[in-house]
Amino acid sequence: MENGVREDGGVCSTETGNGGEDVYSCKESDASSADHLVVMVHGILGSASDWKFGAEQFIQRLPDKVFVHCSERNASKLTLDGVDVMGERLAEEVLEVIKRKPGLRKISFVAHSVGGLVARYAIGKLYRPPDGGSAEEGSTNVSTEESKGTIADLQPMNFVTVATPHLGSRGNKQVPFLFGVPAFERAAGLVIHWIFRRTGRHLFLTDDDEGKPPLLRRMVEDNEESLFMSALRSFKRRVAYSNVGYDHIVGWRTSSIRRNSELPKWEDSVDEKYPHVVYEERCKAYDKEQSEPTVEDDGLDELEEELVTGLSRLSWEKVDVSFHQSRVKFAAHSIIQVKDHYMHSEVLAAPSPSPKLRSSSVWSPMETTLISASHSLSVSWNSVSSSSSNRRFAPVSSLGFVNFALTKQLSLSRKLISRQNCLIKVRSSTDGAVNVNGEQIDDFILEDVPHLTNFLPDLPSYPSPLKKTQAYAIVKRTFVSPDDMVAQKIVVQKDSPRGLHFRRAGPHEKVYFKPEEVRACIVTCGGLCPGLNTVVREIVCGLSNMYGVNEVLGIQGGYRGFYSKNTIQLTPKSVNDIHKRGGTFLQTSRGGHDTNKIVDNIQDRGINQVYIIGGDGTQKGAAAIYKEVERRGLKVAVAGIPKTIDNDIAVIDKSFGFDTAVEEAQRAINAAHVEVESVENGVGIVKLMGRYSGFIAMHATLASRDVDCCLIPESPFYLEGQGGLFEFVEERLKENGHMVIVLAEGAGQEYVAQSWHAAAEKDASGNRLLLDVGLWLTQKIKDHFTNVQKIVNMKYIDPTYMIRAIPSNASDNIYCTLLAQNAVHGAMGGYTGFTVGPVNGRHAYIPINRVTETTNTVKLTDRMWARLLASTNQPSFLSCEVVQERVNAEIMDEINNMKITSI
Numbered sequence: 001m002e003n004g005v006r007e008d009g010g011v012c013s014t015e016t017g018n019g020g021e022d023v024y025s026c027k028e029s030d031a032s033s034a035d036h037l038v039v040m041v042h043g044i045l046g047s048a049s050d051w052k053f054g055a056e057q058f059i060q061r062l063p064d065k066v067f068v069h070c071s072e073r074n075a076s077k078l079t080l081d082g083v084d085v086m087g088e089r090l091a092e093e094v095l096e097v098i099k100r101k102p103g104l105r106k107i108s109f110v111a112h113s114v115g116g117l118v119a120r121y122a123i124g125k126l127y128r129p130p131d132g133g134s135a136e137e138g139s140t141n142v143s144t145e146e147s148k149g150t151i152a153d154l155q156p157m158n159f160v161t162v163a164t165p166h167l168g169s170r171g172n173k174q175v176p177f178l179f180g181v182p183a184f185e186r187a188a189g190l191v192i193h194w195i196f197r198r199t200g201r202h203l204f205l206t207d208d209d210e211g212k213p214p215l216l217r218r219m220v221e222d223n224e225e226s227l228f229m230s231a232l233r234s235f236k237r238r239v240a241y242s243n244v245g246y247d248h249i250v251g252w253r254t255s256s257i258r259r260n261s262e263l264p265k266w267e268d269s270v271d272e273k274y275p276h277v278v279y280e281e282r283c284k285a286y287d288k289e290q291s292e293p294t295v296e297d298d299g300l301d302e303l304e305e306e307l308v309t310g311l312s313r314l315s316w317e318k319v320d321v322s323f324h325q326s327r328v329k330f331a332a333h334s335i336i337q338v339k340d341h342y343m344h345s346e347v348l349a350a351p352s353p354s355p356k357l358r359s360s361s362v363w364s365p366m367e368t369t370l371i372s373a374s375h376s377l378s379v380s381w382n383s384v385s386s387s388s389s390n391r392r393f394a395p396v397s398s399l400g401f402v403n404f405a406l407t408k409q410l411s412l413s414r415k416l417i418s419r420q421n422c423l424i425k426v427r428s429s430t431d432g433a434v435n436v437n438g439e440q441i442d443d444f445i446l447e448d449v450p451h452l453t454n455f456l457p458d459l460p461s462y463p464s465p466l467k468k469t470q471a472y473a474i475v476k477r478t479f480v481s482p483d484d485m486v487a488q489k490i491v492v493q494k495d496s497p498r499g500l501h502f503r504r505a506g507p508h509e510k511v512y513f514k515p516e517e518v519r520a521c522i523v524t525c526g527g528l529c530p531g532l533n534t535v536v537r538e539i540v541c542g543l544s545n546m547y548g549v550n551e552v553l554g555i556q557g558g559y560r561g562f563y564s565k566n567t568i569q570l571t572p573k574s575v576n577d578i579h580k581r582g583g584t585f586l587q588t589s590r591g592g593h594d595t596n597k598i599v600d601n602i603q604d605r606g607i608n609q610v611y612i613i614g615g616d617g618t619q620k621g622a623a624a625i626y627k628e629v630e631r632r633g634l635k636v637a638v639a640g641i642p643k644t645i646d647n648d649i650a651v652i653d654k655s656f657g658f659d660t661a662v663e664e665a666q667r668a669i670n671a672a673h674v675e676v677e678s679v680e681n682g683v684g685i686v687k688l689m690g691r692y693s694g695f696i697a698m699h700a701t702l703a704s705r706d707v708d709c710c711l712i713p714e715s716p717f718y719l720e721g722q723g724g725l726f727e728f729v730e731e732r733l734k735e736n737g738h739m740v741i742v743l744a745e746g747a748g749q750e751y752v753a754q755s756w757h758a759a760a761e762k763d764a765s766g767n768r769l770l771l772d773v774g775l776w777l778t779q780k781i782k783d784h785f786t787n788v789q790k791i792v793n794m795k796y797i798d799p800t801y802m803i804r805a806i807p808s809n810a811s812d813n814i815y816c817t818l819l820a821q822n823a824v825h826g827a828m829g830g831y832t833g834f835t836v837g838p839v840n841g842r843h844a845y846i847p848i849n850r851v852t853e854t855t856n857t858v859k860l861t862d863r864m865w866a867r868l869l870a871s872t873n874q875p876s877f878l879s880c881e882v883v884q885e886r887v888n889a890e891i892m893d894e895i896n897n898m899k900i901t902s903i
């Protein structure tokens, strides 16, 4: 990643000024011949990264044809501003892309969820009627479909929507999680704007701008506002992908533009290659000359009928998808977007599109991606369930929405878990959970890590030498059983399903490397963290003392050290003392990740085990290395060891060095306390690390008791007025004569930027550079008290780097040892593409992508933050609106990140 350009397997991407992302082929000749702009639009609370994986698929399949732009102008909370406002912004963004990239001739849109409505609004704005002609204003009678007009002067090609609520979300089971219960649906319509603001009103058709019909109704015709339908008609294809079941957010009818009377069809002859596509239909434009379809007396309201009729005046390709076989089917709304490599790790191995598809400019690689994903998920299931293949699918609508229940033989007891880079379901015979229809369902999920034999099936194995070492000579259970799993959820209820599990970490009976053939390397990347040297030391000593491996290389200075520096030989002797020092003996860096150069170097040096220690960025880099290693078919195990002082890595209980950091922070807090206690009206501010996650600040506060107020990035605060920070400072000074504020460095960044007029800057890895919120707050409090003519004694302490530069404490040292030894056991056992870490106190191997797909943040809705508030008795600074928003954002997060593991 240099000069803002990221490269991954021949696909380059650049973040654009507004945060969006251009994705294109790294080969210059391909990139310059690409004349087809694909605009990818995310859904509610989404961001450009939601389509990153999809964008890469396009480029990999059509490198010389397409140039992809993942839109971000409407990211996150901006998606609540309303479909029209977002549509205007998207239109502007598209025009900017076109200006930036001359030579474009064609344009397509691929949009997820609400993004589909936004794209429909935007094309109305970008539509230019054909020369000399003008689309008839006010006309809704669009019965012919010759290609007409352009979109921003480009030829319109494909308009693809994926789980888009074209008919809105009001009533009639359009939002399945409301169970089709009219009272719930009515109530949702009344309160939805509290959560989703203007967008909520548009979706629930409750908007009424100046007495006009709802926006979605206005968007099914050409009118003075825009030529919405002419714009849509100008595309060569319109495609609507829909989930027939398990999408709890957008129901099948609204996404596939169907009437209330219609039920999904299930084709007997589903394409064997793509079993998740259950029905496809090419719906011709509805001809006005024909008689109007009868509106059945089935509760369908007039407005909805007008929307269906309006949209049906154009032809649509409708593709119905069902992920009922997938273990993450309950997140179907996200899966259908094919959001990331982790979810669809086998997509890349799926059949590539036919040559016809490659050369066609009216492509359907979206279909290819989606279908490949469907295919792979199905394969993973079949790999364990072939012996019970008499499954059948029956449409059930007991709760009013279509729910395809899987009924299958329950004769399986625990089945052998095959080694796949995929999810495997294993069920027990009688005591599984039941679904809403009272049927027994699969409830055990193993999210396994890849193994070298996945792509090198003939790899020989050897008995582990561990038993022969003096350390393990008398251990009772030396090896972990291949059946040992670690549960992700530890608090369960009587009827809970067994849920998601990871493979237990530890020594394996069979190893896939002879000790004398191992050539391992270790690299440390990203910021410092107490314990880095301990991990390095224990990998070297573990390899040597447990497995007799003597060849271990140190890569110096982070990822770029692979190709720009010499390696150093690491021996138990040379690393013997390093755990006593802070920092990293190997040095570290940010930026400089170049997958191909790194893997070339691994190959050239004959390295076959790679130990990568670093944070979320580093782990993403490790995933890319693993992918490339697999693509080249190399016998190289890639093991990630998660490191972050911020404790922001998902899934694992806690990252190493965190306890040490919290401990060291006590010294700074104590110093602040001593200082402020000794003067009149003393206010101490201690800034601690925590870019996006306030864990250090929260734990340091909870541990200290001397802290009056803790401010973290996750919890917005304000200074002035009732319930604000100034008021609280005044109160505490009145009560105690002094106070201490602990501040996470990422808190209040938006205020600082505003106040200092600072432009957003990034480090070499693309991380936002933070402004000094401690300095800002010190000044603000000082100014406030000057204004009210009171004296305060401000003491600002910034111990951030001191805290992370120290060696790890005793408990972190032990933790580091476990991580290092388990990483070694995993790699020797042939596992790869994994991150090691404790899950509920037990060490496990976790697929790397699982830990990078989300960031661990302090959840204001969890009890820990409440404990802090109860302990400090500080204000929460949260208005009802913010509370509601937080709760919803966290729910959405859960859904989007497939954290829903219970069935």
Ligand SMILES: Nc1ncnc2c1ncn2[C@@H]1O[C@H](COP(=O)(O)OP(=O)(O)OP(=O)(O)O)[C@@H](O)[C@H]1O
Binding pocket: 001, 525, 526, 527, 528, 558, 559, 560, 589, 590, 591, 592, 593, 614, 615, 616, 617, 618, 619, 620, 621, 622, 624, 643, 644, 645, 646, 764, 765, 767
């Ligand atoms: N998406 C990515 N793909 C590939 N490599 C990446 C990616 N993000 C970051 N990297 C690489 O990982 C390395 C470390 O990343 P970064 O500087 O973000 O630190 P980190 O590992 O997240 O650690 P921390 O945030 O705790 O300091 C850098 O060399 C960077 O180039």
Ligand SMILES: O=P(O)(O)OC[C@H]1O[C@](O)(CO)[C@@H](O)[C@@H]1O
Binding pocket: 527, 528, 590, 615, 644, 645, 646, 689, 690, 691, 745, 763, 770, 804
């Ligand atoms: O070493 P640098 O680049 O100044 O990084 C500082 C950042 O690294 C971290 O320690 C880890 O991400 C953050 O808390 C902090 O913002």
Ligand SMILES: [Mg+2]
Binding pocket: 526, 615, 616, 617
């Ligand atoms: Mg990071």
